[in-house]
Amino acid sequence: MRGRGGRTTAPRRAVLDTLTKATHLSASEISARLTADDVQIDPSTVHRVLSALADAGVVHTVPVNGTTTYGMADQAHHHTVCNQCGKVRQLHHDLAEALVRAVNADGTVSVDEDGRAGGVVVYGRCTGACPTPA
């Protein structure tokens, strides 16, 4: 699961476990869930672990409001984001793929789908009531 040179440590395992159970969490949310599970990991460590995992391509990042949310990289690289509640949803759509191809063909920006933050994000608003106005 993480055979990319890095070491298998308890914090990394815990962060990945948290992220597989509920994808698209911010660093502070992951910290909160870990402490809720009686796993004491320093917030700075969570940030470093996430950064390392993102560099390794294990997780990807989605910017939401002012913060960064993380999700497993084996899932879709395209997302919708609600600007109100911050909810991140996966976006499975051929048009997103087509748009990526078009942007890549354009030449000014290259979208590397394996990169830590490459992909299409559609910002909008939940139709109806937002789940949690986080």
Place this chain on the structure above:
Amino acid sequence: MRGRGGRTTAPRRAVLDTLTKATHLSASEISARLTADDVQIDPSTVHRVLSALADAGVVHTVPVNGTTTYGMADQAHHHTVCNQCGKVRQLHHDLAEALVRAVNADGTVSVDEDGRAGGVVVYGRCTGACPTPA
């Protein structure tokens, strides 16, 4: 230009002037340019002005790395962002519009193009050398 209930004050005029001269700037960049032009406006005021303008639909926001960049709303609502240098480019493409229509048709998220942050953002990396590794 800003007939939407708000008052026409010097700070708002200055922020809008800065934003029309060079679109897609962060709040701190706008502050820096204002001070460079010998216009003294408090950073918190810049934030409040930008937030008010975004709420009014005069400007739109694009999340870049950890910060928020602002651009005039009369321009394209879709953008490409370089994760390395933070460069924001306008994205004129029918596929982006088609994707928005598809997402709206999907029903879970509504993309209001007049909203303060609605639109498509494609995150990637500048092909070749990035302008300024800001």
Place this chain on the structure above:
DNA sequence: GTTGCTTCTGCCATCATCTTGCAATAAGAA
């Protein structure tokens, strides 16, 4: 199983961005 190198973690301080409270100011209407 033991040893040792190197990575990783935890703690701390620091930074940057952004927000909020409050008094003073000024825009716009009467």
Place this chain on the structure above:
DNA sequence: TTCTTATTGCAAGATGATGGCAGAAGCAAC
């Protein structure tokens, strides 16, 4: 011109994220 109220400036603080450093632990070699 006067008055009401939105807006600004200043200060303090909240929040997210980063970097340094000493100690702990993973992993490989022996």
